Amino acid sequence: MLRAKTNFVYQAQRTLGNIDVFGIYDRLEKENIMLSFKGYLSEELLNSILAIIEEKMTHFNAEAKTKKRVYNVLVECLQNLYHHSMADGEKKEQSIIVMIVHHAEGYSVITGNMISTQDVENLQTHIRQINSMDPEQLKELYRQVLNNGSYSSKGGGGLGIIDIARRSGEKLDYGFVPVDEFNSFFSLNVKIPK
């Protein structure tokens, strides 16, 4: 319903302090972002994000299979971020970013976090290897790592990204940004087609 025009004239104000509130809202809206969070990822928050997305997706007209894939990918992505921020046994309380996007072609789970610059090469090699594989090769790699891989005390251990790639069925989109002498920002976009 359109409201009648009012004669009241006001000054447009989109920026409060240094923050362009309308700009941020407009970007999130135009990019079809269902949920966006930036900050420290606690276990409680991780649980809340999973619950929110699961609830939101019940209202979407997508196949059960697709919804399950989104949920599975989100679990792996969030737990990767969570374990990474707990590395060395102590909480680093580092801030991360996670966004879940719902667009015409499907869903995207986008994450970003700081990693040590000396880990960039290994991670890049790992993802390039995964991206070079077809579904049958990914299945073989998964089985091989599951059966022979060494595992961290938390379980997992190298299976996460392979599992994500299998469920996505698309190439992993990723990037690195140098931040300072020791740290780089790693971003990952996992697409789940409808």
Place this chain on the structure above:
Amino acid sequence: MNMESIKVEGTPKTPEIALDGNAGTLLISGRSIPENSVEFYAKVLSWLDAYSETPCPKTILDVKLEYFNTSSSKCLLDVFKRLEGLKKGGADVHIRWFYEEDDEDMLEAGEDYDSIIDLDFEMCVMEEQ
């Protein structure tokens, strides 16, 4: 045989566990997506170690998972390896892997285990709840 039975209620992140040592029926059902699966499955594995000493002639494990994370996948493999050991010891062991009809990912996950473990996995479609 006087094997203690274990029953653990399911939670949004951990599965229901029911291990009946007298009947030889084992169940893992629900969601298995904890941050630390090793901790959760430790009691299942130690129960299986004790059960393996005096197993029932026939053991049936039903796996009815809606979701599981990669942290759980190695723990599940450890469970199946214990049962594989039982079979090598001469016991009759049967695993039923349940999946929802349209959930080809869960079916494929069962096939992953079937390819690694020397036990027959019976793939069963879950009844609508």
